[in-house]
Structure formats: C-alpha cells, structure tokens
Amino acid sequence: MKEKDLRRSLSVLPIGTVMKLTSLTARQIRYYEEQGLVSPERNEGNRRMYSLNDIDEILEIKDYLSEGMNISKIKKVYEQRKQDELNNKDTHKNLSDEEARKILSDELLNVGGLNYKDVKGNNSF
DNA sequence: GTTCTCACA
DNA sequence: TGTGAGAA
Numbered sequence: 001m002k003e004k005d006l007r008r009s010l011s012v013l014p015i016g017t018v019m020k021l022t023s024l025t026a027r028q029i030r031y032y033e034e035q036g037l038v039s040p041e042r043n044e045g046n047r048r049m050y051s052l053n054d055i056d057e058i059l060e061i062k063d064y065l066s067e068g069m070n071i072s073k074i075k076k077v078y079e080q081r082k083q084d085e086l087n088n089k090d091t092h093k094n095l096s097d098e099e100a101r102k103i104l105s106d107e108l109l110n111v112g113g114l115n116y117k118d119v120k121g122n123n124s125f
Numbered sequence: 126g127t128t129c130t131c132a133c134a
Numbered sequence: 135t136g137t138g139a140g141a142a
Contacts, residue, residue: 016127026128027135045142047128129142 011041011049018050022058029058035075037061077104 015026022029032038033048038057040048050058064074 014128025136027137030129031135045128046130127142129140131139132137134137 008052011051011054013050013055015048015050018055018058021055022062024058024062032058032061032071035071037071037075037078
C-alpha cells in the first residue's frame with residue numbers, strides 16, 4: 001500500500017510536536033538534521049516540517065544514542081543504510097522487513113566494533 | 126506563541 | 135548541548 005507510505009512521508013509536523021513525541025530538545029533535533037540524520041522539509045516560513053518517517057528516524061537515533069553511540073557513528077550507519085537499500089533493490093529486488101532489520105543491526109554492530117580500535121598489542125609509537 | 130539562526134559560556 | 139538574543 002503506497003498510500004500509507006506516502007502519508008507517512010508527508011512532512012506536516014512542526015518541531016514542537018517532534019519534541020514531545022521524541023522527548024528531545026529542539027536543539028538536538030536540529031542538530032541531528034545538521035548531521036544529515038533526518039531531512040525535514042521547510043515550509044514557507046522556513047519552519048521545519050517533519051514526517052512520521054522522520055519521527056521514527058529520530059526515535060531510532062535517540063535509541064542508538066542511548067546505547068552509547070556517537071552521532072558520527074550513527075551518521076555513518078544511516079548513510080550506509082541508504083546505500084544498502086539501493087543495493088538491495090538492484091540485487092534482491094525486494095527484501096523482507098525482517099531481513100532489512102538484520103542488515104541494519106549488522107551494520108550497527110560493524111560500526112560499533114570500530115570502537116575497539118585496532119590497538120591490540122601494537123602501539124603506533 | 127512558536128520556530129529560526131547565530132553565537133557564546 | 136544548553137541557552138539567550140533578535141527577527142520572522
């Protein structure tokens with residue numbers, strides 16, 4: 001059903017609503033946008049208008065953040081996720097939601113693994 | 126009243 | 135990230 005998909009992609013929520021829905025401050029929400037994590041539309045008054053998809057996006061970001069991830073990490077994962085979606089369309093055509101989530105968490109672990117750094121027993125100096 | 130941008134502690 | 139100023 002594309003209609004629902006379309007509706008949930010309609011940006012009609014002002015930042016105030018997003019604040020309540022996500023329990024975040026306007027500052028944070030705007031900051032996430034600055035980092036390219038969300039892409040709200042702008043109305044004629046230059047006001048940010050978020051879609052339900054954006055809410056979901058922000059909610060996830062918030063979740064990852066509380067799991068100890070940095071904005072930079074999440075940023076990377078999200079950018080990669082978008083590219084993966086493109087790849088999936090080209091190769092598998094369609095993927096189950098379950099599989100998509102697996103891939104996402106896989107990427108999450110991947111980026112999270114970068115946290116360990118590669119300084120095991122060999123120092124650079 | 127709400128949101129925007131920019132700047133600073 | 136928080137907060138305040140000044141404008142829309």
